[in-house]
Amino acid sequence: MDNIPGTKELDRGIWEVTLTDRVSSACGDVLDALSRSFxxxxxxxxLRRAVRHASALPAEVLDVMDELKYSESVASLVIRNGPVGEAAYPTPAHWRERxxxxxxxxxxxxxxxxxxxxDAVGWSSLQDGRLFNDVLxxxxxxxxxxxxxxxxxxxLHVEDGFSDDRCDALALLCLRNQEEVTSTIVTAPQLDFSQLDLDVLFAPRFLIKPDSEHLRRAGADRPTTETPARPVxxxxxxxxxxxxxxxxxxxLPGDLQAEQALDELRAQVAERATVLRLAEGDLLLVDNYRALHGRGTFRARYDGTDRWMRKLTVVRDLRRSRSARRGPQGRAISHFRRPEG
Incomplete structure (x- = not known):
């Protein structure tokens, strides 16, 4: 990343790039063209042609994204001075009201x-299956x-850690953050694994449960509450x-050795997390295998000015979730899905 102009490493595995006005304007031209076509x-x-359309972005942007995708040393990336800014609409009181x-x-x-x-994917157990989610x-x-x-x-968490079909990466775009609510990131390169009990942490001795937002949805496609043992x-x-x-x-209940190993991992995660402040238009990209992400507290006003993010999750291999997404007759049956075209 050091050879790409405008980039700097904020902490181990966490990088920031500030686009030049020229590059940002060129990205904006691409978005204008897309909004005229779709x-x-x-x-x-x-969605089927998104990669093709992205090829019109400046090389500086594509080079940075290649580093995030292929370099194991880059686990999270903040892109500043992008082509979009604060939302022109008030923050909705509910994602259904956007x-x-x-x-x-x-x-x-x-x-x-x-x-x-x-490839972009969504969950039918989140926000009525919408591909783009609102974080507010x-x-x-x-x-x-x-x-x-x-x-x-x-x-701090990986996105949808309970599922084997969780995303490989996620993108969070800041639409409004007037109170400068902090985001937190901790990456694998920041952790000292030599001080952890790897034999235990690599073993299926832990339960990772779905969060309440997934569980709130009723119906046949609701994520199971029967959680199998997993490694962390x-x-x-x-x-x-x-x-x-x-x-x-x-x-797992009664596994004191696993509980101690997990506590030691949690302690490192808490001690080494990096605090980020995202401004309107900043894009936070997270490798969901190499980084955990979280957020600080704030006072919600519910008056249209609260923090508002848009989220998109992607997977590298869409076939990995094929059996979860489609039944024998080709009917979408799972909480994990992508709009069909």
């Missing part, structure tokens, strides 16, 4: 950038461990991948 960024025909026209350019920006990391405070959920809380820290580290022992959702992960 009404929305979840148009199935656009005006469809409110985030057209923002969603195309999320989609073309996400396409460099994989909601009344009655102030204390929950979801993206709709405010009075409590959203603790996997991959190469010299450079592990992460699978931990701090508030929803626990050792």
């Amino acid at each position: 009404e929305t960024a979840d148009d199935p025909m656009f 005006d469809p026209k409110a985030t057209v350019h923002q969603d195309f920006w999320l989609a073309v950038m996400g396409s460099q990391l994989g 405070p909601m009344p009655g959920q102030e204390e929950e461990q979801t993206g709709h809380s405010s009075r409590t820290d959203l603790q 580290l996997f991959g190469a022992r010299e450079s592990p991948y992460l699978r931990i959702d701090i508030p929803y992960t626990e050792a």
Whole structure:
């Protein structure tokens, strides 16, 4: 990344790039063209061709995204001075109340950038199966461990860690953050794995449960509450991948050794997390295998000025979730899905 202009490493595995005005303007031209050709960024025909459309982005942007996709040393990336800014519409009180026209350019920006990391996917158990999700405070959920809380820290986690079909990466675009609510990141390169009990952490001795937002949906496609035992580290022992959702992960009942190993991992995660302040238009990209993300507390006002993020999740191998997405007759039956075209 050092050879790409405008980039700097904020901490181990966490990089920042500030686009020049020229590059940002060129990205904006791409978004303008897309909005003339497609009404929305979840148009199935656009999604199939998103990678092709992204090729019109400046080389400086594509080079940065290549580093995030292919370099194991880059686990999280913040892109500043992008082609979109603060939302022109007030922050909605509920994700169902978002005006469809409110985030057209923002969603195309999320989609073309996400396409460099994989295929966009969504969950039917989240926000009525919408591909692009709203992360905003909601009344009655102030204390929950979801993206709709405010009075409590959203603790560090991988996205949808309970599922084998979780995303490979996620993109969070800041639409409004007047109070400078902090985001937190901790990456695998920041952790000292030599001080952890890898034999235990690599073993299926932990339960990772779905969060309340997934479980709130009723119906046949609701995620199961029967949680199988999983490891919280996997991959190469010299450079592990992460699978931990701090508030929803626990050792198997009675396994004191696993509980101690998990506590030691949690302590490192808490001690080494990096605090980020995202401004309107900033894009945060997270490798869901190499980094955990979270958010600090804030006072929600519910007056249209609260923090508002748009989120998109992507997978590198869409076939990995094929059996979960489609039944024998080709009918979508799962909580994990992508709009069909």
